Amino acid sequence: MVAAVPTPKYEVKDLSLASMGQKRIEWAAREMPVIKQIRERFAAEKPFAGIRLVACSHITTETANLAITLQAGGVDALLIASNPLSTQDDVAACLVSDYGIPVYAIKGEDNETYHRHVQIALDHKPNIIIDDGSDVVATLIKERQNQLSDIIGTTEETTTGIVRLQAMFNDGVLSFPAMNVNDAETKHFFDNRYGTGQSTLDGIFRATNVLLAGKAVVVAGYGWCGKGVAMRAKGLGANVIVTEINPVRAIEAAMDGFRVMPMIKAAAEGDVFVTLTGNKHVIRAEHFEVMKDGAMVSNAGHFDLEIDLQALGAKATGVKDARNFTQEYSMSNGKSIVVLGEGRLINLAAAEGHPSAVMDMSFANQALACEYLVKNQGNLEAKVHSIPEEIDRNIAALKLKGMGIEIDTLTEDQIEYINSWTVGT
Structure with a gap:
């Protein structure tokens, strides 16, 4: 007690x-x-x-x-x-x-x-x-x-x-x-990749109960958080698309087996979107215009600015709560766009982090x-x-x-070897 x-x-x-x-x-x-x-x-x-x-x-x-x-x-x-x-x-x-x-x-x-x-x-x-x-x-x-x-x-x-x-x-x-x-290595290697990877999808599932297998999941940003979400979504059978502004990360995503393209192209293909960039308006007006009917948009970045909700609201003819933490925007073109967790951190808005x-x-x-x-x-x-x-x-x-895991330690001979320039092969 x-x-x-x-x-x-x-x-x-x-x-x-x-x-x-x-x-x-x-x-x-x-x-x-x-x-x-x-x-x-x-x-x-x-x-x-x-x-x-x-x-x-x-x-x-x-x-x-x-x-x-x-x-x-x-x-x-x-x-x-x-x-x-x-x-x-x-x-x-x-x-x-x-x-x-x-x-x-x-x-x-x-x-x-x-x-x-x-x-x-x-x-x-x-x-x-x-x-x-x-x-x-x-x-x-x-x-x-x-x-x-x-x-x-x-x-x-x-x-x-x-x-x-x-x-x-x-x-x-x-x-x-x-x-x-x-x-810190013990933060971003694990928290960002494994924590965000699992909890983001957990939040999406709790908000929607959607099946990811076979769907196109667009991951905006391929930092450690984006890597985690892309990896977990792929493991669940999703067709993962990555968008990036950094050419090195874009190459990495491509070599990890993901399709890489600009958001304007990905917007037309995606079923589920996750932003993880730390920047503002990664998904904005021109992207909403080309999205599929029923496309689901979510954010796993810290602030809710990654999705331009003001632009979406301006284009919508109406908004309704479809489920807890799930809002459906009706568009003038007859389609609908679903926003999860009000554009805030989906893993904490709809799940437990x-x-x-x-x-x-x-x-x-x-x-x-x-x-x-x-x-x-x-x-x-x-x-x-x-x-x-x-x-x-x-x-x-x-x-x-x-x-309960043990690892090796260097022997005295190994320590001497890695600290010496005179000892060759």
Whole structure:
């Protein structure tokens, strides 16, 4: 049983959902052995004593396990949602009532509420920000200059957020260090490829119950997330088409066995579309015009700008809810286009997000990146930093240990060989 704690200020849907949230948080923890090992160490060492932290993240069972781990390390944390449709209301309720962690997140909250929650997060006067898309950091820099001196650093694990942070650095407004969790090997190789690959299709299935076998699935963007979705869709018998702007990735997709073409051509062939680019208006007016009747459009990028819903709405003669998280737009040409999850992250809007086994490594990176910022306070440049290799390898080693897998180590002779230029073949 979790010990009773004072109830903090909060905005969640219903505290009576907490008992279900607790069961689900515990279920997720079963496949998060790395976070468990880190939590045990944090509880003993208290690396965050006296530190205030704000996390703008998807309020899921996995995020809950990260928050509980940081709390064990002594942090004073406050959580807000990073996406209006990604909150799991029972988890939010549990964090408030059972762990005493202030949470401001309700599934389906409007944009006004979301931005108000960002302000509430900054009212917490954080020393560390865990961001998902860099909205909190951007708001801080634009509107809360007086709080910049309080910031030790920030961590970010989305491609969108890293692009924004780099733009802040280029513009000379990033005045504190930012840890690029997104590009850690133990994050993007696994979370992006296997997590996004599985959970995106899970969201599509829950929203539509569609059979992918034999259908043309258009994957926009062949980064690690796109690779994951393309791989899983192919495994289910789909005819996968990839669209890209990067010639190297386009070649890679072609050599992986996928057809590659511009979106304007793919739009006429696709049955199901998934955008994973981190950019805006990847699917837009000219693409909607040539789509098949009943084409399904979804997004797995962080923000809902990848699909130009405003252009679609302007062309539509009517919109109706066909199923949960499924809206059908009737077009003037007699066809219909189906939008899943309101164009937001389909894996979190209609499903539960990534499996906990992969988020175990992603959130281990978040936890250890926060610890790294605290330990190196005052010694890091105000720029975007890669996760140190030793942290990445430590997480991989902890994951292998949790999976019960052993690997080889170099012999002394092998170490000497790879470090010598005098020894030839």
